[in-house]
Amino acid sequence: MTKKKISNLAAYVACIGLVVAWTANAGLAANKVNYSGKYSLQGRKTTSGNETNSTLDVLQNEDGIEITSVEQGRRTTNRYPLNGSEGDYTSPGGVSGKCKAQLKDKYLVLESVVISRPQPSAPPVRIHTKERWQLSADSKTLTVKSDVEFPDFPGDISAVVGASGSGTQKYLRTENP
Numbered sequence: 001m002t003k004k005k006i007s008n009l010a011a012y013v014a015c016i017g018l019v020v021a022w023t024a025n026a027g028l029a030a031n032k033v034n035y036s037g038k039y040s041l042q043g044r045k046t047t048s049g050n051e052t053n054s055t056l057d058v059l060q061n062e063d064g065i066e067i068t069s070v071e072q073g074r075r076t077t078n079r080y081p082l083n084g085s086e087g088d089y090t091s092p093g094g095v096s097g098k099c100k101a102q103l104k105d106k107y108l109v110l111e112s113v114v115i116s117r118p119q120p121s122a123p124p125v126r127i128h129t130k131e132r133w134q135l136s137a138d139s140k141t142l143t144v145k146s147d148v149e150f151p152d153f154p155g156d157i158s159a160v161v162g163a164s165g166s167g168t169q170k171y172l173r174t175e176n177p
Contacts, residue, residue: 033135035108036060039142039171056142056171065101065108080110089114091127108133126151129165142171 041054057068064087068077071092080101081087089099089112097114110131115124128149135142148165 032103033106033108034060034177035065035133035135035142036177037139037173038175040174042170042172055174059177065110067110078112095127097127106134123152125153140173142173144169144171 035058037058039056039058041056053073054071055069057070059066063083064079064081066077066079068075069092070076074092076090076092078089078099079087080089080099082101082103084100084102086098086100089097091097091112091114095114095116097112099110099112101108101110103109110133112129114127116127117124128151130147130149132145133142134145145168146166
């Protein structure tokens with residue numbers, strides 16, 4: 001092979017490598033789901049039979065995700081870091097704790113831990129909540145699956161108590177970012 005043919009072949013291989021690398025990065029960016037938007041909870045009724053007016057306002061960037069939830073008129077805002085570190089968290093009931101988030105495939109996983117005292121004389125109890133968010137293919141429906149655990153309780157008690165706070169909720173996107 002001549003030097004010119006080798007040089008042309010090397011240039012060709014380099015171009016192919018750049019195209020493959022660019023396409024792979026573009027594909028990764030395209031697969032990254034952006035949850036930013038406003039959502040309204042669907043199908044949940046109050047004890048009086050009226051639908052609850054629960055909403056989520058979500059702002060996502062590379063570093064984290066900020067979620068403002070409004071439930072029964074009470075507004076709570078939390079910022080979940082996406083870099084593996086912990087952020088400060090406040091539960092809907094006003095209890096402080098820590099939180100973190102990560103994007104896993106097509107899911108957003110949010111975790112929070114708060115320490116509560118059910119009664120003033122009772123020992124503190126950790127409450128660990130893990131939410132798995134998933135957007136529908138058309139990005140109009142947000143499904144949130146919640147699991148609640150009480151790591152300081154024996155496993156059988158934690159499972160029974162945690163089941164009352166666990167479940168799946170669906171939100172409809174009412175506004176894009």
